[in-house]
Amino acid sequence: MDEARIETLSVHGGERRPGPEGSVVYPIYQSTVYSVPSDTDYHDIKYIRLNSTPSQAYLHDKLAALEGAEAALATASGLAAISTALHSVLRTGDHLLVGDCLYGGTHDFLTHHAADFGWRYTFIDPQRPETWEAARTPSTRAILVESITNPLVRVGRLGEVAELARRNGLVSLIDNTFATPVNFRPTAAGFDLSLHSATKYLNGHSDIVAGAIIGRAEHVERARTTSNHFGGSLDPHAGFLLARGLKTLALRVRTQNENALALAEFLAAQPKIREVNYPGLASHPDHAHAAELFDGFGGMLSIRPTGGVEAARALIDAVRLPYDAPSLGGVESLITRPVATSHAGMSRADRESLGITDDLVRISIGIEHRDDLIADFAQALAKL
Structure with missing residues (x-):
């Protein structure tokens, strides 16, 4: 083996x-x-x-x-x-x-x-x-x-x-x-x-x-x-x-890699999104050495919509496929604001010094079809 x-x-x-x-x-x-x-x-x-x-x-x-x-x-x-x-x-x-x-x-x-x-x-x-x-x-x-x-x-x-x-x-x-x-x-x-x-x-x-x-x-x-x-x-x-x-890890993660890259590319082209953090994008500051280290860029991305924290909350409310929930890595997509979940225990000063702001939205991509995920975010952005 x-x-x-x-x-x-x-x-x-x-x-x-x-x-x-x-x-x-x-x-x-x-x-x-x-x-x-x-x-x-x-x-x-x-x-x-x-x-x-x-x-x-x-x-x-x-x-x-x-x-x-x-x-x-x-x-x-x-x-x-x-x-x-x-x-x-x-x-x-x-x-x-x-x-x-x-x-x-x-x-x-x-x-x-x-x-x-x-x-x-x-x-x-x-x-x-x-x-x-x-x-x-x-x-x-x-x-x-x-x-x-x-x-x-x-x-x-x-x-x-x-x-x-x-x-x-x-x-x-x-x-x-x-x-x-x-x-x-x-x-x-x-x-x-x-x-x-x-x-x-x-x-x-x-x-x-x-x-x-x-x-x-x-x-x-x-x-x-x-x-x-x-x-x-x-x-x-x-x-x-x-x-x-x-036993299904490789199949799931390969699909999540592909879905995350497709959604990141879509979101990066949207005027209502001002920042997309995903190492699979050529614009990401770590893309070059990440490509040398990794066989795939993972199923996690984070974004900042234009319009600040209210837009972030509205986006989370508007999507239909991802669950508004903490954690990550499951077969279903999840969406959350880290300041309210995974990083809520950190002081505001510590979060902001790292760039974990109130309007940051973290997305864990599941194994749904990528076109359905993109369509869902498209309809959600249209409501902002």
Whole structure:
């Protein structure tokens, strides 16, 4: 399977052949406890909280196969993946370099709790490698960025991030939720750990909450030990649904890539839209290096209509296909204002310094037909 393409890996990666009792679909092992030899190491006891049951091992193998990584760990949420990974690499007194435009939950976790753990951090601009060395300190231990930022869909100099980490002995972490393994595989790019809100694209059906930590075995094992102590494991039934969702990942994301590009091109030509943020557009400031890094530009875009926040609200009310709802990555299109949902926990000053303004509208593109999506936005814009 090492040479298989992502479409094949999504279906067959990590599978047991044959499965238990000859099954094609791997079953749910709902049992909490298992009989084990008395001399078994604590972390190898088969127990759901210890991330060691047959259902969990199966899911971990599938997740690792998707990114060509050595190991993986499923967690109870995307933020559990991020917080667990950070706790596994940082100690009291350590310093973190972190991209300045983050998912609101990650930003809030750091700004509200890092000091409680004795961590220090410095926000860096992922587009400006020449500024990173000045931000590094003797106590810097790790660097965290997003492959495509939420919600401004910028793409940092990811190759340079991984190189900075290698050169200075830092652990490199990347939130790969927006790009997905279909468009970008961090392990191949030199990152130590790839993090996901599996609630989003990996599952793809807006019906579970889960996270994933994928990457080098030594780092994943350290994260598993941390997770075992914190108790953020994933329930076997949710894991079953995630494994099922993974099998259609490549098909869904390819369609979402195509739909997002088509809609972005349409919106960029509309006089009632003053800004379209999508790295697949040649006008996007990161388009050139994103095209070198990625196999596709993702299903997320953000826009600003002319007319300010009232126009943004009116547009959300006028569209018929996208749901007015937070989250992203499902088969259905979603539309929201980040200031009211994903980034509501940030202060206004922090949001505005990054360009997350009240009139910014984020759109998660689903797998509907692109012509229907374009027609829907056309009728909505006609009402503004």
